[in-house]
Every structure is written in C-alpha cells, then in structure tokens.
Amino acid sequence: MKSIIFLVFLLFSANSFAQSCLGQWVTIDDETGEKKSVVELYKKDDKLFGKIVYLFPRKGVEKDPKCKECTGDLKNKPIEGMVIAKNLKWNESEWAGGTILDPENGKVYTVKIWINPDNFKKLNVRGYIGPFYRTQTWIKAEKEY
Numbered sequence: 001m002k003s004i005i006f007l008v009f010l011l012f013s014a015n016s017f018a019q020s021c022l023g024q025w026v027t028i029d030d031e032t033g034e035k036k037s038v039v040e041l042y043k044k045d046d047k048l049f050g051k052i053v054y055l056f057p058r059k060g061v062e063k064d065p066k067c068k069e070c071t072g073d074l075k076n077k078p079i080e081g082m083v084i085a086k087n088l089k090w091n092e093s094e095w096a097g098g099t100i101l102d103p104e105n106g107k108v109y110t111v112k113i114w115i116n117p118d119n120f121k122k123l124n125v126r127g128y129i130g131p132f133y134r135t136q137t138w139i140k141a142e143k144e145y
Helices: 002-019
Strands: 023-028 035-044 047-055 083-090 095-102 107-115 122-129 132-140
Touching (some): 035 083, 047 095
Antiparallel strands (some): 023 035, 023 132, 047 083, 083 095, 095 107, 122 132
C-alpha cells in the first residue's frame, strides 16, 4: 500500500513539475541585465509553446519593433505577439525537442527548458546550435502584463 501511495505521489509530482513552467516569464538582457520581454509559456496538444506578450520599453529600441532579421512568414512581423518557442515535449525532467527563435537576429535554435532546482521562480532556457549552447535565466513574472 505504501508503494502505491508513493507511486501516485511521484506521478503527481512529475506532472506538477512539468506544469510549473507554464505562465509568464521575464526575459533578461545578457549584457545589461535589463528586462527585455515577457514570454507566456503554454501547452497546446501536450507540447509547450512560448509567445512574447509584452516588450519592456528600452532606450534605443523602436516602439513596436518588427522582426527584420526573421525569414519566411515572420519577416517584418511585430515581435510582440510572436510565438518564439515551439513544439517542446516533456521528457519527465525537462521540456526539449523544440525550437526557439531569437527575434533580434532571426536565428532559430533547438531548445530545452527546465525549472531551476534551487529556485522555482527561475527558468533555465538553453538554446543549441550543434554542440554549442547558451543558457539564459528567465524570472517568473509577478503580475500579468
């Protein structure tokens, strides 16, 4: 009986952990430490997606910027409202196997996302090109934007 309860607890915990990255996250500029945007992570058809829902005003950045470096259907589209993370799948420890777009340079990277185990209000977002990667830390948004 104890093992059944423990198994149910583990399954519930894994599902809760998978859900915990849903919601709004503040992205931070790696160089300046300033807030850049708010990305809303949501599930659709058991996959994770992320959309930019707010851009913080920044000195030297035009109001309502467009994705000038993007290609295809996203070329010159507004960055605010753009879906930048697509098709990530939960693998029991992290969301992976999808892509993420950097609208500043138009590049698309493979990505994995996981909650920081030391601070559940921080999200690790790691973009890859081949064996090379860069990890950003996003911060849980305290309010809706």
